[in-house]
Amino acid sequence: MTAQLINGNLLSQTIRADVAKRAAALTARGRQPGLAVVLVGDNPASQVYVRNKVKACEDNGLHSVMEKYDGDMTEAALLARIDALNKDPKIHGILVQLPLPAHIDAHKVIEAIAPEKDVDGFHVSNAGLLMTGQPLFRPCTPYGVMKMLESIDYPVRGANAVVVGASNIVGKPQAMLLLQAGATVTICNSKTRDLGAHTRRADILVVATGKRNLVTADMVKPGAVVIDVGMNRDDNGKLCGDVDFEKTKEVAGWITPVPGGVGPMTITMLLVNTIEAAERT
Numbered sequence: 001m002t003a004q005l006i007n008g009n010l011l012s013q014t015i016r017a018d019v020a021k022r023a024a025a026l027t028a029r030g031r032q033p034g035l036a037v038v039l040v041g042d043n044p045a046s047q048v049y050v051r052n053k054v055k056a057c058e059d060n061g062l063h064s065v066m067e068k069y070d071g072d073m074t075e076a077a078l079l080a081r082i083d084a085l086n087k088d089p090k091i092h093g094i095l096v097q098l099p100l101p102a103h104i105d106a107h108k109v110i111e112a113i114a115p116e117k118d119v120d121g122f123h124v125s126n127a128g129l130l131m132t133g134q135p136l137f138r139p140c141t142p143y144g145v146m147k148m149l150e151s152i153d154y155p156v157r158g159a160n161a162v163v164v165g166a167s168n169i170v171g172k173p174q175a176m177l178l179l180q181a182g183a184t185v186t187i188c189n190s191k192t193r194d195l196g197a198h199t200r201r202a203d204i205l206v207v208a209t210g211k212r213n214l215v216t217a218d219m220v221k222p223g224a225v226v227i228d229v230g231m232n233r234d235d236n237g238k239l240c241g242d243v244d245f246e247k248t249k250e251v252a253g254w255i256t257p258v259p260g261g262v263g264p265m266t267i268t269m270l271l272v273n274t275i276e277a278a279e280r281t
């Protein structure tokens with residue numbers, strides 16, 4: 001048996017069509033949704049992602065501004081820019097691309113974003129609202145994963161879900177969204193002993209570690225849903241995830257590819273969050 005693919009590009013098209021409709025409706029009322037993307041330094045991967053985000057805005061009728069700064073920008077200067085964007089009525093969403101240079105305190109920068117413009121959902125206030133079941137913005141990647149599960153009508157309630165990776169931007173909010181959807185959730189981390197013993201019990205396995213081939217076919221329950229959040233490069237420089245895709249697709253029931261899986265969904269949900277921010281104004 002071979003797994004069914006969950007196509008993030010295809011699902012994105014459907015959701016983005018709805019985004020474009022809502023953007024047009026807002027624009028007609030003089031409130032075109034606006035996203036500001038702030039990039040500090042010249043990390044080449046970040047440049048690609050940021051360009052993709054800006055293009056996705058343009059394609060769907062959102063206003064976007066990209067602010068690029070040199071890697072030696074001071075923290076104070078960045079905080080001043082965020083303050084200005086917080087006050088800018090044309091801007092409904094603010095995204096500061098991570099990682100930031102080491103001399104800048106990323107926590108401090110995220111906490112400076114007005115929570116009602118924090119379309120990444122990274123502000124402590126938004127993390128707290130999510131944890132207590134009253135989310136304002138769901139972090140884009142975990143939100144996109146939930147949409148992928150919805151798209152295959154997967155019964156999340158009562159399922160065993162295992163999240164590998166416990167970051168603030170993916171693993172932890174992912175676990176919270178799965179828990180709130182009724183799954184029994186295990187969060188594994190880099191210190192987990194016998195990772196396979198946990199992953200083999202997963203009906204839903206979400207892998208977000210940034211380690212190529214961390215999950216192999218023998219670690220997957222037959223028929224499981226395998227969601228690969230990883231973004232790595234193989235020895236030939238080709239994009240790949242954290243899951244050994246070729247062998248795992250022979251075991252899983254559903255699997256997400258890299259590229260064309262979670263990545264495009266992350267951008268799609270960023271657009272959705274920006275629309276929602278604009279609709280609230």
Ligand SMILES: Nc1nc(=O)c2c([nH]1)NC[C@@H]1CN(c3ccc(C(=O)N[C@@H](CCC(=O)O)C(=O)O)cc3)C=[N+]21
Nearest residue numbers: 048049095096097098099120259260261263264266267
């Ligand atoms: N504040 C902040 N918010 C983020 O959401 C954020 C961030 N910082 N820093 C970096 C990560 C990474 N990320 C990706 C988004 C889309 C793709 C994506 O579209 N990937 C395509 C391939 C892109 C390519 O060809 O390189 C795919 O998987 O098909 C990848 C990675 C958002 N991030």
